[in-house]
Amino acid sequence: MEHTEPIYNCPACTIITENWTNDCKTNPKFWECECISEDAIKLKELQSSCDRCHMHHEDCADAREYVLQHFGYV
Numbered sequence: 001m002e003h004t005e006p007i008y009n010c011p012a013c014t015i016i017t018e019n020w021t022n023d024c025k026t027n028p029k030f031w032e033c034e035c036i037s038e039d040a041i042k043l044k045e046l047q048s049s050c051d052r053c054h055m056h057h058e059d060c061a062d063a064r065e066y067v068l069q070h071f072g073y074v
Contacts, residue, residue: 030063030073041073 032040033050041063042050049056068074 025065026062027065028062031057031060032063
């Protein structure tokens, strides 16, 4: 099944987002910058800062596991 934007309207991710709670799992290998797109997810060892929004991974949150699953990173 194809993924669609935004993630909350994606039929392929309905189960993931329905089960999401405030106890959201994150992945310490990835981070999310402030850009609003799939490009906001970055692998820390390859890209420690964002060329577009100029954020650094130390100032941003680790990537949420359900977002990584949605876009096929894990």
